[in-house]
Amino acid sequence: MKIKDTEDIFYRLSVMHKDAKCELNYSTPFELLVAAILSAQCTDKRVNMITDKLFKVYNTPQQFAELTAEQLKPYIFSCGFYNNKANSIIKMSKALMDKHNGEVPRTLEELMDLDGVGRKTASVALSVAFNIPAMPVDTHVFRVARRLGLAYSNTPLGVEKELCARYEKEKWSPLHHYLIFHGRYVCHARKPDCGNCDLTIHCDYYNKTKQLKA
Numbered sequence: 001m002k003i004k005d006t007e008d009i010f011y012r013l014s015v016m017h018k019d020a021k022c023e024l025n026y027s028t029p030f031e032l033l034v035a036a037i038l039s040a041q042c043t044d045k046r047v048n049m050i051t052d053k054l055f056k057v058y059n060t061p062q063q064f065a066e067l068t069a070e071q072l073k074p075y076i077f078s079c080g081f082y083n084n085k086a087n088s089i090i091k092m093s094k095a096l097m098d099k100h101n102g103e104v105p106r107t108l109e110e111l112m113d114l115d116g117v118g119r120k121t122a123s124v125a126l127s128v129a130f131n132i133p134a135m136p137v138d139t140h141v142f143r144v145a146r147r148l149g150l151a152y153s154n155t156p157l158g159v160e161k162e163l164c165a166r167y168e169k170e171k172w173s174p175l176h177h178y179l180i181f182h183g184r185y186v187c188h189a190r191k192p193d194c195g196n197c198d199l200t201i202h203c204d205y206y207n208k209t210k211q212l213k214a
Contacts, residue, residue: 008202009150016178029130030060057075095115141183182199
């Protein structure tokens, strides 16, 4: 793909999704980490319903570190995989207290060193909470980037590296949000809404589908 095409894709995405942003509700970097862990295989809308009640009771690393999984699970059971998520949140909180005096670190390596925090969650914290360039790759970013031909890797890390190589650092975070919104509201997994997409001129998926129907 030519540089002018990648830039046009970025521009068209920015026009289609000019209001794209993180849709998780939070007031501190720690709350964002908790919400991001809860969001795995769960909608942001559901997570926000959960955290609206949860953060009124518990909202600091110290408070979560002192909880048992049994105490936390009643608040988060509706988000799915709540046993694993409860354990991850508690372990992450304990690690913050033990290693960082309760402060959320600002490097990818330190964030990923926290129990329960993977690369995507760490990248979300950097990008959203601290405005540090990062490219979190969730299912939407992975799908849309590959359909457009911006990336071809079969792994999230591979897609992340390809996207970061194509775009300047200052575009990583907004591109991440544009791709999420595009995947969430236009380029659906099962039935992409190509009729309402302004990217078909560049889209590998659309053009391959068009050729098959010809």
